[in-house]
Amino acid sequence: MSMIVLIILGIIDLISILMMLALVFEFRHMYHKYGSFFRSLSDTTSNTHASVYVWMYVVITLLFSFGATLLYFIHPHWL
Amino acid sequence: MNTEATSNGEMFISSMQEHWIRYVGPAFGCLILTTLSIFLYYLAGVSAFEQEWASDALFVTATIMLLVTTHGIFHLLMSRYLSQIIVTDKRIIKLDQRLFLQDEMHESPLDKVRVVSAEKHGVMQSLLRYGTVVLDQQKITYVPHPHAVARDIAHVLEMK
Structure with a gap:
């Protein structure tokens, strides 16, 4: 039983990480597309902290994805 | 008002993100x-x-x-990070971005604009300082400090 759940959780983790990568690459693509457009208008419009969002997203997604799988082993004993 | 000339002679005036209230829901x-x-x-x-x-x-x-x-x-x-409203002396550009869902760029040339006004309706818009900038018939919603933006645009229109 727990093996089936672990496989399901593994698939969910994989989908989650792939979704995160897709969003990060789309964000990067759009950021560079409009970043050059902003720079053609003004240097002052260039946005900062974009990488902060990306790294926060990567860390939190990995933490939640693998954290949930680890949690599965301890959840019957936490109460 | 921050003005800066670009290589094609267009003067940058200001840029802002949409007001955060749009994302509260x-x-x-x-x-x-x-x-x-x-x-x-x-x-x-x-x-x-x-x-x-x-x-x-x-x-x-x-x-x-x-x-x-x-x-x-x-x-x-x-998506909010990429959604911007940019005002120059020639046009107003609104970027509407929803990653994978929406990629729109609306451009309003200022040389055809006759009237510019700002609207705030209700307590929420007054308290949180956001509203709508109206350029003739076109409305730009969720603009932070719309009266200041409208004043900047009116100033540009006066210079023409």
Whole structure:
């Protein structure tokens, strides 16, 4: 039983990480597309902290994805 | 007002992100989903020994909900980051971005604009300082400090 759940959780983790990568690459693509457009208008419009969002997203997604799988082993004993 | 000439002679005036109020509804939805998923984790823990199947189903559902919420929140944050309103002496550009869902750039040339006005309706818009900038018939919504933006545009129109 727990093996089936672990496989399901593994698939969910994989989908989650792939979704995160897709969003990060789309964000990067759009950021560079409009970043050059902003720079053609003004240097002052260039946005900062974009990488902060990306790294926060990567860390939190990995933490939640693998954290949930680890949690599965301890959840019957936490109460 | 920050003005700066570009290589093609266009003068940059200001740029801003849409007001954060636009994202309060989806953010609230994400908060409810997170709370619900934590509650499901709790139920999964409670029923782990008595009803193993139910506990596992609750655990998987809670994980899916938590991850969907995480992706939703960051999708929202990154989309907002890219959505901009840019004012130059020749045009107003509004970038509407929703990653994978929407990629729109609306451009309003200022040489055809006759009237510019700013609107704030209701207590929320007055308290949170956002509203609508109206250029003839075209409306730009969720503009932070719309009167200041309208004043900047009117100033540009006067210079022409």
